[in-house]
Amino acid sequence: MSSPTVGDLLRHWRLERRLSQLELAGRSDTSARHLSFIETGRATPSRTMIVHLSEHLEIPLRERNRVLLAAGYAPAYAEPALDTAAMDAVRGAMRQVLAGHEPFPALAIDRNWTMIDANGGVGLLLTGIDPALATPPVNALRLSLHPDGMAGRITNLAEWRGHIFARLARQAQITGSAELADLLDELRCYPGGEVELSLPEPDQAVVPLRIEHDGAELSFLSVTTVFGTPMNVTVAELAIESFFPADEDTMKRLTANAR
DSSP: OOOOOHHHHHHHHHHHTTOOHHHHHHHHTSOHHHHHHHHHTSSOOOHHHHHHHHHHHTOOHHHHHHHHHHTTOOOSSOOOOTTSGGGHHHHHHHHHHHHHTTTSOEEEEOTTOBEEEEOGGGGGGGTTOOGGGGSSSOBHHHHHHSTTTTGGGBTTHHHHHHHHHHHHHHHHHHHTOHHHHHHHHHHHTSSSOOOOOOOOOTTOOSOOEEEEETTEEEEEEEEEEOOSSOOSHHHHTOEEEEEEESSHHHHHHHHHHHO
């Protein structure tokens, strides 16, 4: 099977974003005729045009490199290892966020939900899990929903699974990641039920994570933090998942435990 052309890839992402050639042309200040020529191979886009279209199609940086390579250009976005000197400032900022969130749980993940760092508060979420699940590389979603992981202590497991599945399906669609699609299939095979996402209760803001700990139920709201202006693949694919107390009792218990 031949490799996809630059036109094939741009058409794929345009269709993923549910845009017509005319709509994309209007957004990117070009003509629908020129876009048609690019997609069919009758015209070869410049490096600048590929980056320009990629911005308007919101193509992930990793995939932008693939589009550039298909057109015969060098990748534009570096992918340095996180432990290199070039990433010192990023690692420092990430660890500051994690440490500043204690005593509440927070963890750093990559694009496949592999845990790359965590603060001390995460320990209470991991009570009683199978040690094999905590052997690196650790996948945060597998750890959460596996029957030998946190699942047995999550008191609203079906609701939480429904939330995770919807989020992961959307992430897989946006990024075009086969790895995330495979992870979703794996997680769906775990026991625990799944609920359809429905309209929230009048006083419900988000789906909480409710987990049993030391005979009490702790309730958390999760917040995702990403770097605002990523210029390389590694930074673009980093995220921090922070868990905040969702009620006063959880706040008191965690604060008292920290003391």
